[in-house]
Amino acid sequence: SQTIHxxxxxxxxxxxxxxxxxxxxxxxxxxxLYWYRQAxxxxxxxxxxxxxxxxxxxxxxQNLSASRPQDRQFILSSKKLLLSDSGFxxxxxxxxxxxxxQYFGPGxxxxxx
Amino acid sequence: AQSVTQLDSQVPVFEEAPVExxxxxxxxxxxxxxxxxxxxxxxxxxxxxxxxGSTLVKGINGFEAEFNKSQTSFHLRKPSVHISDTAExxxxxxxxxATNKLIFGTGTLLAVQP
Numbered sequence: 347s348q349t350i351h352x353x354x355x356x357x358x359x360x361x362x363x364x365x366x367x368x369x370x371x372x373x374x375x376x377x378x379l380y381w382y383r384q385a386x387x388x389x390x391x392x393x394x395x396x397x398x399x400x401x402x403x404x405x406x407x408q409n410l411s412a413s414r415p416q417d418r419q420f421i422l423s424s425k426k427l428l429l430s431d432s433g434f435x436x437x438x439x440x441x442x443x444x445x446x447x448q449y450f451g452p453g454x455x456x457x458x459x
Numbered sequence: 460a461q462s463v464t465q466l467d468s469q470v471p472v473f474e475e476a477p478v479e480x481x482x483x484x485x486x487x488x489x490x491x492x493x494x495x496x497x498x499x500x501x502x503x504x505x506x507x508x509x510x511x512g513s514t515l516v517k518g519i520n521g522f523e524a525e526f527n528k529s530q531t532s533f534h535l536r537k538p539s540v541h542i543s544d545t546a547e548x549x550x551x552x553x554x555x556x557a558t559n560k561l562i563f564g565t566g567t568l569l570a571v572q573p
Contacts, residue, residue, distance in 0.1 A: 388566075389549065389564060445559075452501060453501065455500065
């Protein structure tokens with residue numbers, strides 16, 4: 347069966363520091379991958395999605411970036427964190443053509459101080 | 460543009476009572492609809508999905524939803540809730556076109572009281 351991992355689970359970083367969040371998927375190949383951010387008490391905002399290695403699409407302009415160095419690895423990065431980057435970051439995957447549901451990882455709680 | 464509306468931000472209900480969480484979508488094309496549940500500090504878990512076929516969809520944990528094309532609704536129901544059903548519930552619709560991206564509603568907090 348497929349599983350999705352995210353780490354770290356929680357992170358406290360000062361303003362201006364770099365960020366690297368990692369997501370890996372097991373048990374499937376060539377998944378579509380997604381990064382979402384969930385601010386406190388709000389819905390999900392799609393940040394990036396990827397349909398293959400090295401293929402990244404950005405949904406909103408911001409100081410975050412994403413990379414997909416391997417088929418089942420998705421990384422969210424920032425060179426300098428802002429206070430507004432605080433939130434709950436969720437990675438998700440979906441299968442190929444004809445399957446539309448997304449499956450989510452456990453999330454990373456990021457607090458920028 | 461497509462959108463998903465969850466009018467109720469919070470729904471309080473007593474244990475063992477029935478509940479309905481409302482979801483309305485806007486789309487002029489065929490839709491694929493989903494309900495997810497999120498427990499505190501966890502990721503989202505798929506409850507059920509509607510892709511085609513029977514308009515009454517059964518999911519996990521005793522939940523079901525009914526697709527109503529004329530009312531553009533996909534309400535989630537459970538005949539008898541439990542304390543453990545307390546969570547945030549999100550309705551989502553697949554974006555039209557050649558994409559697997561989903562549009563999520565803002566969520567409804569189901570608060571089950573003893």
